[in-house]
Amino acid sequence: MKVIKFGGSSVANPENIKKVFSIIQEKLKKHEIAIVFSAFGGVTESLLKISQLAKEGDPAYRDLLQSLEERHLDMVRQLISVQNQSTVMTYVKVRFKELEDLFHGIFLIKENSARTLDYVASFGERLSAFILSEALAGHGLKTQFLDARDVIRTNDRFGQARVDFETTNALIRSYFGKNDGIKVITGFIASTSKGETTTLGRSGSDYTASIFAGALEAEDLEIWTDVSGVLTSDPRMVYTAFTVPQLSYNEAMELSHFGAKVIFPATMQPAMKRNIPIYIKNTFEPENVGTKINGDVTKEALIKGISSISNISIVTVQGAGLIESVTGTSRVFKALAETEVNIVLISQASSEHSICLAIKTDEAYLAKEAVEKEFHYEIKSGEMEEVNLLHGFATVAVVGENMKHNPGASGRMFRALGRNNINVAAIAQGSSELNISAVIPQADLQKALNALHEAFFLSENKVLHVFLIGTGLIGQALIRMIASQQEKLQRDSMLDIQIHGLANSRYMAFHEDGFDLKNPYQLSEKDEKMNLNKFIETMEQMNFSNSVMVDCTASMDVADTYSRILEAKVGIVTPNKKANSGSMDQYLALKKIAKKRGVKFLYETNVAAGLPVINTLQDLMLSGDSVIKIEAVLSGSMNFIFSEFEKGASFSEVVKVAKEKGYTEPDPRDDLSGMDVARKILILGREAEQHLEFDSVTVEGMVPEDCVETASVDEFFEKLKAHDADFEKLREQAKAKGEKLRFMATLENGSAKVGLNSLKEEHPFSSLQGSDNMILLTTERYHDFPMIIRGPGAGADVTAAGVFADVIRIGNYTRE
Numbered sequence: 001m002k003v004i005k006f007g008g009s010s011v012a013n014p015e016n017i018k019k020v021f022s023i024i025q026e027k028l029k030k031h032e033i034a035i036v037f038s039a040f041g042g043v044t045e046s047l048l049k050i051s052q053l054a055k056e057g058d059p060a061y062r063d064l065l066q067s068l069e070e071r072h073l074d075m076v077r078q079l080i081s082v083q084n085q086s087t088v089m090t091y092v093k094v095r096f097k098e099l100e101d102l103f104h105g106i107f108l109i110k111e112n113s114a115r116t117l118d119y120v121a122s123f124g125e126r127l128s129a130f131i132l133s134e135a136l137a138g139h140g141l142k143t144q145f146l147d148a149r150d151v152i153r154t155n156d157r158f159g160q161a162r163v164d165f166e167t168t169n170a171l172i173r174s175y176f177g178k179n180d181g182i183k184v185i186t187g188f189i190a191s192t193s194k195g196e197t198t199t200l201g202r203s204g205s206d207y208t209a210s211i212f213a214g215a216l217e218a219e220d221l222e223i224w225t226d227v228s229g230v231l232t233s234d235p236r237m238v239y240t241a242f243t244v245p246q247l248s249y250n251e252a253m254e255l256s257h258f259g260a261k262v263i264f265p266a267t268m269q270p271a272m273k274r275n276i277p278i279y280i281k282n283t284f285e286p287e288n289v290g291t292k293i294n295g296d297v298t299k300e301a302l303i304k305g306i307s308s309i310s311n312i313s314i315v316t317v318q319g320a321g322l323i324e325s326v327t328g329t330s331r332v333f334k335a336l337a338e339t340e341v342n343i344v345l346i347s348q349a350s351s352e353h354s355i356c357l358a359i360k361t362d363e364a365y366l367a368k369e370a371v372e373k374e375f376h377y378e379i380k381s382g383e384m385e386e387v388n389l390l391h392g393f394a395t396v397a398v399v400g401e402n403m404k405h406n407p408g409a410s411g412r413m414f415r416a417l418g419r420n421n422i423n424v425a426a427i428a429q430g431s432s433e434l435n436i437s438a439v440i441p442q443a444d445l446q447k448a449l450n451a452l453h454e455a456f457f458l459s460e461n462k463v464l465h466v467f468l469i470g471t472g473l474i475g476q477a478l479i480r481m482i483a484s485q486q487e488k489l490q491r492d493s494m495l496d497i498q499i500h501g502l503a504n505s506r507y508m509a510f511h512e513d514g515f516d517l518k519n520p521y522q523l524s525e526k527d528e529k530m531n532l533n534k535f536i537e538t539m540e541q542m543n544f545s546n547s548v549m550v551d552c553t554a555s556m557d558v559a560d561t562y563s564r565i566l567e568a569k570v571g572i573v574t575p576n577k578k579a580n581s582g583s584m585d586q587y588l589a590l591k592k593i594a595k596k597r598g599v600k601f602l603y604e605t606n607v608a609a610g611l612p613v614i615n616t617l618q619d620l621m622l623s624g625d626s627v628i629k630i631e632a633v634l635s636g637s638m639n640f641i642f643s644e645f646e647k648g649a650s651f652s653e654v655v656k657v658a659k660e661k662g663y664t665e666p667d668p669r670d671d672l673s674g675m676d677v678a679r680k681i682l683i684l685g686r687e688a689e690q691h692l693e694f695d696s697v698t699v700e701g702m703v704p705e706d707c708v709e710t711a712s713v714d715e716f717f718e719k720l721k722a723h724d725a726d727f728e729k730l731r732e733q734a735k736a737k738g739e740k741l742r743f744m745a746t747l748e749n750g751s752a753k754v755g756l757n758s759l760k761e762e763h764p765f766s767s768l769q770g771s772d773n774m775i776l777l778t779t780e781r782y783h784d785f786p787m788i789i790r791g792p793g794a795g796a797d798v799t800a801a802g803v804f805a806d807v808i809r810i811g812n813y814t815r816e
């Protein structure tokens with residue numbers, strides 16, 4: 001025998017009921033079944049509302065009652081064939097006549113006791129189960145309608161009656177022994193020994209089904225609802241939540257205590273007592289296996305679910321009076337129990353100086369009042385402090401029997417919270433090791449649930465949330481690269497990169513679920529005007545776990561926000577050199593903040609685009625080497641310009657081509673002036689652990705004086721033409737000596753120099769072509785022959801690829 005129960009949404013309308021009937025037909029092919037039905041979706045609430053209106057003397061109750069009757073008659077018309085409708089119609093009409101009289105009585109005497117309400121509510125299940133029993137009979141099934149009030153005996157605690165199992169079990173068995181057919185049973189309702197109608201409280205129909213399963217020692221109990229079993233977390237908060245295939249009874253109870261929509265703990269008891277498996281299944285996806293709840297503790301997962309309770313306050317009771325008194329703690333709990341305040345979580349340090357209680361915010365003031373009343377004298381005498389209340393919290397709990405004797409669960413939990421900048425205000429874990437709970441700021445709840453979900457369930461699968469400022473040459477190339485690699489990264493590296501924020505100097509836009517990268521979003525006047533502060537605020541408010549800001553601008557304003565961003569535990573990836581080439585103090589401060597906050601600040605593309613220069617230098621320094629000299633060609637644009645220029649074109653023309661090819665800075669004067677290379681050699685020096693300020697770099701620029709102050713880049717190009725003849729002379733002089741013009745940087749003995757050099761043919765830099773860079777590192781280890789790094793050092797693709805590699809590095813770092 002299987003007991004199967006269908007909830008209100010499963011029987012909310014004829015369409016859903018058809019699905020229910022086909023599930024029943026399927027079951028009957030293999031099993032003997034008993035069926036429990038709730039009232040049609042929303043009916044219990046309507047009955048209680050009508051009752052309330054009647055009590056308030058509002059005649060509008062009559063219209064609502066009439067439409068409720070119409071809804072039931074309509075169900076009869078749609079579910080039962082015309083020739084069989086009359087008995088059922090009569091049954092429905094008689095019930096509604098009874099209800100009419102009942103509500104008229106309530107309307108007259110303005111009384112609505114718990115006992116009356118139980119009787120009112122009972123009509124919902126009596127009507128639905130009778131109609132559905134008859135409808136099933138119409139499908140050729142031999143059904144037997146059973147009003148559960150005939151067999152479930154309870155005390156007279158109306159609204160939440162307690163079951164007398166001895167009598168109930170005997171009555172159920174006797175009824176089943178004497179009556180044939182498929183029993184179609186009313187959920188939720190029962191009766192006292194005097195025949196008064198009672199109800200079984202929250203999830204009462206599930207409880208009814210469990211009572212029948214227990215009494216009949218059913219092979220299993222199936223609860224059919226509108227979700228596919230129990231999920232690993234709340235799917236409205238954690239989009240990656242998935243169905244848990246199996247839970248132990250304890251895990252199911254613990255998860256529901258902590259807010260998960262599972263199965264109300266009390267309802268499990270009768271089935272659990274006889275070790276009957278409970279299946280939670282979805283009426284609308286019957287093929288989904290759903291969740292099995294039984295006595296097994298499976299080993300495959302450390303935890304089974306993450307649940308939470310919102311709107312929590314922290315109540316702190318503290319003072320010496322607690323330490324010295326053996327009764328202190330018990331008095332706190334007694335005071336709270338008497339006020340019927342429910343404690344969600346308790347934490348007390350071994351000093352016994354204070355007790356911290358997590359309590360639902362709407363009960364927190366009651367709790368404070370009750371405890372202060374209890375400790376009135378101690379507070380007055382100063383032995384105890386006034387009770388402290390803090391609002392705005394939530395609890396999160398990870399639940400699973402496998403955590404027992406399995407080190408690492410709490411470490412994983414708090415590492416995930418800490419890494420995502422989520423402050424833990426209180427912690428509790430019982431010795432059963434079934435549940436570890438933490439109280440955290442309510443504002444961080446969604447982020448915490450996602451971080452924990454990733455840490456425990458998707459440790460193989462990371463989502464990295466990107467906010468990109470700068471959608472020019474490099475920014476666009478980066479978006480294209482992420483789009484083209486997104487699926488491969490998900491598949492092979494278990495890394496899902498999503499872009500949630502985009503900005504240029506004019507506009508900004510955000511997307512909660514991540515922009516569709518296959519059809520790249522173009523910022524335009526329909527978007528919000530760019531406001532850097534607002535962009536960062538929005539990024540902070542979105543509060544994703546594993547976030548990274550990618551700065552693809554050359555802006556000082558954006559660089560000035562880095563410390564704030566790192567403090568918020570958001571990583572940074574950037575090709576923008578402005579932050580690292582500011583003051584030495586600023587450079588060191590950013591590294592310090594990143595280290596302190598446990599986030600990454602990566603800028604490989606600050607020097608030589610995607611070439612591995614900074615990482616290499618960092619590795620050399622970490623492994624104990626020291627840099628003696630750096631000689632380098634660090635500008636892709638300048639190398640392109642001079643290697644093309646020697647072929648014969650005019651200087652202004654090749655500068656223009658360098659810009660068109662995307663090698664120059666947004667303003668090419670940054671390259672020609674030597675400032676861009678100066679920044680790069682300064683950064684390399686600092687990475688080589690040398691204390692360098694910008695003024696220790698000697699720069700010999702190439703921008704003619706009258707071109708420095710031009711208002712626009714176009715005007716600059718116009719003016720540059722007038723200097724072509726001067727550059728021509730330089731070219732001829734070099735040519736005459738059989739030399740090459742190369743723009744170089746050197747760093748030695750704590751000072752750096754940047755400028756144009758005329759080099760012999762055999763110099764390694766003379767062979768550089770196009771946008772090539774070359775870096776010669778002479779170190780203690782690479783002393784006789786320097787280490788050489790060579791390759792393209794500018795251009796959209798190589799730079800974006802370097803930025804992308806840093807982004808992936810952050811994704812992999814947050815996985816650890």
Ligand SMILES: NC(=O)C1=CN([C@@H]2O[C@H](COP(=O)(O)OP(=O)(O)OC[C@H]3O[C@@H](n4cnc5c(N)ncnc54)[C@H](OP(=O)(O)O)[C@@H]3O)[C@@H](O)[C@H]2O)C=CC1
Pocket residue numbers: 469470471472473474475503504505506507530532552553554555557558575576577605606608609636662663664665666793794795796799
């Ligand atoms: N090009 C290359 O080969 C290399 C470039 N880099 C570095 O990459 C960075 C980007 O270069 P690139 O893509 O070529 O430059 P672009 O000029 O093509 O793009 C710059 C982007 O930054 C935006 N921007 C500028 N100021 C701000 C601001 N204050 N707030 C928001 N957005 C802003 C611009 O907005 P808008 O579109 O509105 O103008 C534009 O979208 C630079 O720092 C550069 O030094 C590093 C290595 C190589």
Ligand SMILES: N[C@@H](CC=O)C(=O)O
Pocket residue numbers: 606608609634635636637638663664665671676793794795
């Ligand atoms: N303009 C730079 C590119 C980025 O750093 C160069 O020419 O190398």
